[in-house]
Amino acid sequence: MNKAAGKRGRDVGPVRAVGMMSGTSLDGVDAAIVETDGHWLLGFGSSRYRPYSPEEQAVLRAALGRWSGPEVDAAAAVIDSAHAELLAEFDDVDMVGFHGQTLAHEPRGRGTLQVGDGAALAHRAGVPVVWDFRSDDVRMGGEGAPLAPFFHFACAKMIGATEPICFLNLGGVGNLTYIDPSHATPDAAGALLAFDTGPANAPLNDLMQSRLGQGMDRDGALAAQGNVAAGALEAFLNESYFTRPPPKSLDRNDFAEIVGKVSDLNDADAAATLTGMCATGVVMAMEHCPSLPARMLVTGGGRHNPVLMQMLRAALDCQVDPVEAVGLDGDMLEAQAFGFLAVRVARGLPTSCPGTTGVAAAVGGGRISRPERAGLPA
Numbered sequence: 150m151n152k153a154a155g156k157r158g159r160d161v162g163p164v165r166a167v168g169m170m171s172g173t174s175l176d177g178v179d180a181a182i183v184e185t186d187g188h189w190l191l192g193f194g195s196s197r198y199r200p201y202s203p204e205e206q207a208v209l210r211a212a213l214g215r216w217s218g219p220e221v222d223a224a225a226a227v228i229d230s231a232h233a234e235l236l237a238e239f240d241d242v243d244m245v246g247f248h249g250q251t252l253a254h255e256p257r258g259r260g261t262l263q264v265g266d267g268a269a270l271a272h273r274a275g276v277p278v279v280w281d282f283r284s285d286d287v288r289m290g291g292e293g294a295p296l297a298p299f300f301h302f303a304c305a306k307m308i309g310a311t312e313p314i315c316f317l318n319l320g321g322v323g324n325l326t327y328i329d330p331s332h333a334t335p336d337a338a339g340a341l342l343a344f345d346t347g348p349a350n351a352p353l354n355d356l357m358q359s360r361l362g363q364g365m366d367r368d369g370a371l372a373a374q375g376n377v378a379a380g381a382l383e384a385f386l387n388e389s390y391f392t393r394p395p396p397k398s399l400d401r402n403d404f405a406e407i408v409g410k411v412s413d414l415n416d417a418d419a420a421a422t423l424t425g426m427c428a429t430g431v432v433m434a435m436e437h438c439p440s441l442p443a444r445m446l447v448t449g450g451g452r453h454n455p456v457l458m459q460m461l462r463a464a465l466d467c468q469v470d471p472v473e474a475v476g477l478d479g480d481m482l483e484a485q486a487f488g489f490l491a492v493r494v495a496r497g498l499p500t501s502c503p504g505t506t507g508v509a510a511a512v513g514g515g516r517i518s519r520p521e522r523a524g525l526p527a
């Protein structure tokens with residue numbers, strides 16, 4: 150780790166930040182370096198992935214949906230040690246953006262909970278850590294998610310987009326960002342519209358785990374052998390979430406009851422139907438966009454699933470491509486996003502706005518823990 154860490158971070162020039170993300174799929178931690186001044190993306194650096202062991206995954210799973218208690222403490226310990234281990238593999242970084250693990254998300258109720266102790270990580274790594282990105286947004290009436298849209302806006306500028314485009318992230322949950330790149334800043338009215346589209350890979354992973362002891366439907370191999378069950382899909386479509394206008398966000402298991410409608414189907418039909426539900430959520434999401442985007446750029450693990458990508462291409466009236474088509478890394482985009490957002494937080498720039506989370510006014514969420522303050526209240 151860079152012993153002079155933090156010095157460059159206080160200037161106004163470029164910063165090398167490592168973003169660390171543990172997503173709703175619970176597969177592992179992604180970490181990736183971005184170089185940015187908080188406004189523009191100046192470059193990307195190396196990236197690393199640390200999978201969770203089956204034991205660690207079980208600890209995280211047991212804590213999902215809980216707000217406190219021994220299960221949450223055990224999950225937090227897994228998150229802290231996995232992130233510290235991965236961060237030690239990086240040299241010469243100025244700052245860390247530490248998302249942590251979402252265990253529970255209820256923005257209109259109990260709030261949002263991402264476990265992971267940023268102060269302890271700052272102490273261990275010797276660099277400033279920005280963390281707890283979502284709480285301030287929720288306190289100000291926002292959904293607290295999605296937060297990647299400000300980064301997507303910077304990506305759109307970087308690739309030279311001139312017409313509206315969408316980024317679609319297909320992780321455990323799906324989320325969409327509509328970008329009008331004619332605006333100069335992401336918080337300008339009309340520059341961004343973002344929200345969660347529905348369940349993405351999480352229900353399919355859960356099905357694969359419970360029925361076949363596998364972590365995912367790799368390459369859509371099982372779904373490709375099945376048929377989408379019309380009845381279950383229709384019940385899903387009738388969920389009020391899809392017609393509700395944004396802002397809106399989801400917890401990982403918010404659709405548990407409706408996806409349970411596949412329980413009577415054979416394995417292949419169940420997988421095909423859950424894949425179809427993910428694609429349908431995206432199709433419904435397009436109804437809320439101000440215009441048809443020129444292009445849909447897909448990121449997150451779902452873009453590796455050819456059955457899902459084919460369903461999207463068949464149902465959407467725009468070009469659908471993985472983000473690799475414009476030179477981005479779809480396995481690391483969210484980690485990069487939290488590196489970028491960390492720099493924005495450190496520089497007093499907003500990370501969400503009414504168009505992305507429904508927050509009352511643009512807000513720069515996130516706490517900053519500096520190594521010298523570790524152990525003290527942040």
Ligand SMILES: Nc1ncnc2c1ncn2[C@@H]1O[C@H](COP(=O)(O)OP(=O)(O)OP(=O)(O)O)[C@@H](O)[C@H]1O
Pocket residue numbers: 171172173174175176318319320321322323350351354364365366367368369448449450451453454455483
């Ligand atoms: N080759 C593949 N075939 C099918 N599905 C895949 C493949 N590779 C990855 N996936 C799916 O993508 C998931 C991982 O996606 P990703 O890493 O984007 O999720 P995440 O970051 O945990 O979630 P979120 O964005 O909701 O926080 C896997 O759990 C799996 O379901």
Ligand SMILES: CC(=O)N[C@H]1[C@@H]2OC[C@@H](O2)[C@@H](O)[C@@H]1O[C@H](C)C(=O)O
Pocket residue numbers: 172173251254261293294295296297298320321322323324345398399483
């Ligand atoms: C509360 C929470 O952690 N939400 C995640 C989750 O995973 C995907 C979707 O739901 C999105 O809203 C968000 O993550 C992405 C990275 C975001 O904030 O942009």
